[in-house]
Amino acid sequence: MARTQVGIIGAGPAGLLLSYLLHAEGVDAVVLESRSRDYVEKRVRAGVCEHPTVELLRDIGVGTRMDAEGLPHHGFSLRFDGEDHRIALSELTGRTITVYGQQEIVKDLIAAHEAKGYPVEFEVSDVELHELDTENPHVTYRDVDGVARQLDCDVIAGCDGFHGVSRPTVPAERVKFFNREYPFAWLGVLARTPPSHEELIYTHHERGFALHSMRSPEITRLYLQVPFDEKIDEWSDDRIWSELSARLATSGEFALREGPILDKGITPMRSFVAEPMQYGRLFLAGDAAHIVPPTGAKGMNLAIADVRVLSRALVELLQHKRSELAQSYSDTCLKRVWRAEHFSWYMTSMLHVDPAADDFQRRLQLSQLRYTAASTAAATSLAENYVGLPFE
Incomplete structure (x- = not known):
């Protein structure tokens, strides 16, 4: 004892x-x-x-x-309608994330x-x-x-x-x-490849949400929205890269860097x-x-x-x-x-595609994204929550 x-x-x-x-x-x-x-x-x-x-x-x-x-x-990108909209964390809040x-x-x-x-x-x-x-x-x-x-x-x-x-x-x-469960999950992969962008990219796409992140200058972390009951063995590496490329594509210059996938799994929401x-x-x-x-x-x-x-x-x-x-x-x-x-x-409701949503709800979703990207007040609210509110 x-x-x-x-x-x-x-x-x-x-x-x-x-x-x-x-x-x-x-x-x-x-x-x-x-x-x-x-x-x-x-x-x-x-x-x-x-x-x-x-x-x-x-x-x-x-x-x-x-x-x-x-x-x-010092910032991250909201990507929708095929365009990047940067949320300038440092400029809006004076703080960063790491x-x-x-x-x-x-x-x-x-x-x-x-x-x-x-x-x-x-x-x-x-x-x-x-x-x-x-x-x-x-x-x-x-x-x-x-x-x-x-x-x-x-x-x-x-x-x-x-x-x-x-x-x-x-x-x-x-x-x-x-408790609230969501009708989708995240398929996450860790890939041995340099990040394709210097900052995180949160993407709303008609095929579903995607996130480009990183762990180091040599390791990239990427996510795809998938159905909540999806099985990981249904996703080959080629399918993952193809879907990421489709969702992260822009009308400007952006090339998704591919590499060996070191780890993959599905996380419920x-x-x-x-x-x-x-x-x-x-x-x-x-x-x-x-x-x-x-x-x-x-x-x-x-x-x-x-x-x-x-x-x-x-x-x-x-x-x-x-x-x-x-x-x-x-x-x-x-x-x-x-x-x-x-x-x-x-953030989840603004960026993900709800399979049960009707056209009215989806247009409201795009309206919120466009307002957040265009309004300094809305972007500041998002930024100050994202970098973390001060401890009491």
């Missing part, structure tokens, strides 16, 4: 960052992760870091590699934990949470060698994602779920919020509490915003015996969560 102040379930960006922030303030924490270290360091996820996320990582001393290898972006893969942030945080000796246990199994409605919750699990363990805690943080064990542990009558984000001594953060469609690039950034709030609340609770911030954790986070939910829904 072991003891820590905060047991953290999940070694994604949320769990690792929470652990690092807590240790910096003298609060003990242990991170438990069901996957291997190699898996979590290679798991390809989000790549857009909001301005507040970048500033936070720099402030705590884990932004060195991000600053060296990340790609700052393209730097979630797995790279995970690598940086794991390395920082290793350097300071902060505990992270990988490949644990049979994780169960107990006595959450008391002041002495605990976690039982099996370690990498299959040995049964118990971790006694003051607090448990559920940072284990949408399919993790933390949220289902909350009694059904103590949580309310808000959903909006989801669990309220409240806390139950007793269990606090949910990141995808364990909420999901946004990836169109607005908010998922990882929301998780980081959550644990920034949670770390301060837990320092107050455990170091200073003041519970006000812990009690208001859910209400504080949900203000930002619902803003991000709305923005992500807005």
Whole structure:
């Protein structure tokens, strides 16, 4: 039997960052992760870091590699009617975003934990949470060698994602779920080829949405809207490149660079919020509490915003015996969560082709795109949400 102040379930960006922030303030924490270290360091996820996320990582001393290898972006393109319409993020907001893969942030945080000796246990199994409605919750699990363990805690943080064990542990009558599923999905590919454009391209096309992104000067990340029940084996590499070329085409000079596809998969689209984000001594953060469609690039950034709030609340609770911030954790986070939910829904509905939409709805959609591209006020609203609203 072991003891820590905060047991953290999940070694994604949320769990690792929470652990690092807590240790910096003298609060003990242990991170438990069901996957291997190699898996979590290679798991390809989000790549857009909001301005507040970048500033936070720099402030705590884990932004060195991000600053060296990340790609700052001062704008992105809205592409529709075969034309590019640039949203000038820096000019409109004075801030930028940085393209730097979630797995790279995970690598940086794991390395920082290793350097300071902060505990992270990988490949644990049979994780169960107990006595959450008391002041002495605990976690039982099996370690990498299959040995049964118990971790006694003051607090448990559920940072284990949408399919993790933390949220289902909350009694059904103590949580309310808000859920919306979309009638399409994203087919994402990682290709070994230089990006075809210096900035991200969000494309509305009659055949469906497409996104041109990147992970480095040599690696391109691309997405296609596909039916929600599509099978990945129906998409050969040639078909993927052909469809990307058709949707990203413009009336001007644009050539899509092709290359070997290193990875491909299909991601469903959903909006989801669990309220409240806390139950007793269990606090949910990141995808364990909420999901946004990836169109607005908010998922990882929301998780980081959550644990920034949670770390301060837990320092107050455990170091200073003041519970006000812990009690208001859910209400504080949900203000930002619902803003991000709305923005992500807005971007998704503006750019994707809804198979059930009639001609009236599709003309409204084009009208919104044209207004956003032409109006400084509309473009500024989009830009300030995209680069990330300031932390409270």
